[in-house]
Amino acid sequence: MSTVLAEKITRRYGERTVLHELDLAIERGEFVALLGKSGCGKTTLLRALAGLDPVDGGSLSVPQRRTVVFQEHRLLPWWKVWRNVAIGLPRATARAKAQSALEEVGLANHADAWPVTLSGGEAQRVALARALVREPELLLLDEPFAALDALTRIKMHGLVRDLTSRHRPAVLLVTHDVDESILLADRVLTMRDGRIAAVHEVSATARERGSASFAALRGTLLGELGVSEA
Amino acid sequence: MSTTAIAGPAATAETGPTPSKKRALPYRTISWTVPVLLLLGWELLARAGVIAPNVLPAPSSVGTTAWHLTETGELPRHLWESLKRAAVGLFIGAGVGLVLGILTGFSKLFEAIIDRNIQIVRAIPFLAILPLVMVWFGVGESGRYFLVALGTLFPIYLNTVLGIRQVDPKLLEMGRVAGLSKLDIVRVVILPGALPSILLGLRLALTNAWLALVIAETVGAPAGIGFMATNAREFLQTDVIVLVIVLYALIGLTTDLIARGLERRLLAWHPNYAPSGGRK
Numbered sequence: 001m002s003t004v005l006a007e008k009i010t011r012r013y014g015e016r017t018v019l020h021e022l023d024l025a026i027e028r029g030e031f032v033a034l035l036g037k038s039g040c041g042k043t044t045l046l047r048a049l050a051g052l053d054p055v056d057g058g059s060l061s062v063p064q065r066r067t068v069v070f071q072e073h074r075l076l077p078w079w080k081v082w083r084n085v086a087i088g089l090p091r092a093t094a095r096a097k098a099q100s101a102l103e104e105v106g107l108a109n110h111a112d113a114w115p116v117t118l119s120g121g122e123a124q125r126v127a128l129a130r131a132l133v134r135e136p137e138l139l140l141l142d143e144p145f146a147a148l149d150a151l152t153r154i155k156m157h158g159l160v161r162d163l164t165s166r167h168r169p170a171v172l173l174v175t176h177d178v179d180e181s182i183l184l185a186d187r188v189l190t191m192r193d194g195r196i197a198a199v200h201e202v203s204a205t206a207r208e209r210g211s212a213s214f215a216a217l218r219g220t221l222l223g224e225l226g227v228s229e230a
Numbered sequence: 231m232s233t234t235a236i237a238g239p240a241a242t243a244e245t246g247p248t249p250s251k252k253r254a255l256p257y258r259t260i261s262w263t264v265p266v267l268l269l270l271g272w273e274l275l276a277r278a279g280v281i282a283p284n285v286l287p288a289p290s291s292v293g294t295t296a297w298h299l300t301e302t303g304e305l306p307r308h309l310w311e312s313l314k315r316a317a318v319g320l321f322i323g324a325g326v327g328l329v330l331g332i333l334t335g336f337s338k339l340f341e342a343i344i345d346r347n348i349q350i351v352r353a354i355p356f357l358a359i360l361p362l363v364m365v366w367f368g369v370g371e372s373g374r375y376f377l378v379a380l381g382t383l384f385p386i387y388l389n390t391v392l393g394i395r396q397v398d399p400k401l402l403e404m405g406r407v408a409g410l411s412k413l414d415i416v417r418v419v420i421l422p423g424a425l426p427s428i429l430l431g432l433r434l435a436l437t438n439a440w441l442a443l444v445i446a447e448t449v450g451a452p453a454g455i456g457f458m459a460t461n462a463r464e465f466l467q468t469d470v471i472v473l474v475i476v477l478y479a480l481i482g483l484t485t486d487l488i489a490r491g492l493e494r495r496l497l498a499w500h501p502n503y504a505p506s507g508g509r510k
Contacts, residue, residue, distance in 0.1 A: 050407060051406075052403060052407070067407060068407045070400070070404070072400060074400050074401055074403075074404040076401060076419065076422070077499050077500065078422040078423070078425075078497075078499040078500075079499070087405075087408045087410070088408040088409050088410050088414070114498075115499075116499070116500075116501050130408070134408075134409075
């Protein structure tokens with residue numbers, strides 16, 4: 001059975017229907033990227049899966065153990081890094097678990113630092129460690145790299161691909177970045193008018209930047225998003 | 231060619247700030263030297279008879295008076311009485327202000343019931359109700375506690391409400407995603423987030439507490455340093471009056487230092503309060 005199963009889910013804000021009888025299934029270990037213009041409902045979908053917003057209709061089944069990495073790191077500034085990672089964990093094993101999660105993101109020696117002393121990329125890696133330490137069955141990524149500089153973003157892509165292939169949660173990545181979606185995802189969805197408009201499986205060759213199939217998929221996706229490159 | 235022209239001045243500008251750092255050294259010394267010099271001048275003028283002792287006694291004579299009154303046990307007794315009043319009044323006022331502030335901060339219903347009333351009462355300068363306090367409580371201790379409590383309640387209340395309101399909703403959402411209970415969210419996210427504001431309220435409350443105490447003690451108190459000053463006025467003991475004023479100043483400074491120490495300890499995470507800012 002799928003880890004995430006949404007059937008005909010609907011979400012309205014007043015007159016406006018943001019999610020319109022949307023269907024979605026994500027399997028364990030599958031990395032799905034969701035592209036769409038601003039206001040197409042992709043963040044609403046992610047928030048519904050996270051349990052942050054309710055749905056008005058349809059049926060939605062998500063695992064109990066799920067977590068979100070947001071665009072901002074959202075670390076508590078009054079807690080040292082390791083406590084932020086261990087937030088909500090049982091006290092006895094908290095420190096050890098936080099430490100090993102921090103090791104995985106390469107920040108083991110920052111465990112006792114204050115969040116304000118971290119760079120943007122480091123803070124986002126801590127947020128990633130905080131998500132992983134919960135051993136989620138569903139990992140929701142809400143444009144987690146959007147605020148990072150280009151070089152840090154490339155490093156983060158590698159890290160995320162590494163970690164998700166090791167822990168194998170179901171992943172939903174919401175992003176504006178077409179290249180990023182191709183590089184990371186097994187499946188890229190585009191969304192329009194509250195529905196999934198198109199589904200593209202990403203082949204191994206398409207993931208190689210500069211390959212012909214990468215360029216082809218990129219062109220198709222941009223076209224679906226209503227952008228034409230000269 | 232143009233590159234060298236640009237690189238020249240830029241390079242000098244970068245080395246600029248280093249020497250000026252050395253010149254910044256004696257500011258601290260100067261800032262302490264000036265008041266010491268003023269004090270010395272005051273002493274000299276008083277000794278030379280330029281300032282009459284019943285107008286402004288010499289610092290040394292104020293010091294002698296302080297020593298005598300300490301030896302007889304009079305000064306410690308009055309000081310203890312005043313400190314007790316401030317502490318009890320502050321404890322009651324801050325406690326009530328904090329509880330009401332938390333309730334208003336969390337509950338729309340409670341806010342609707344209480345907030346407007348507090349805002350109305352707050353518009354009255356709290357010292358203006360002194361005559362009423364005397365009618366209510368007579369000249370007993372409870373009236374003085376009441377006045378101090380009233381002066382400390384509002385700053386704590388207002389800053390607690392403000393602090394709770396200003397907590398980043400994104401952090402609250404993160405708490406929910408991390409699976410924290412409602413109580414844990416309050417304990418872990420909201421109260422620490424409101425703490426800088428609450429501590430600011432405490433500092434303002436301390437100022438008000440001493441102000442309330444000065445007034446409360448000069449009106450019909452049987453003991454306390456305010457009483458000492460009023461009593462000294464009857465006998466034209468200017469040295470005692472000056473001593474009391476100096477004591478008020480010292481107490482104010484000490485409590486402010488304590489409050490700041492508390493901030494530094496509790497807000498070590500905050501970039502504005504951290505002992506050493508920047509990256510480790």
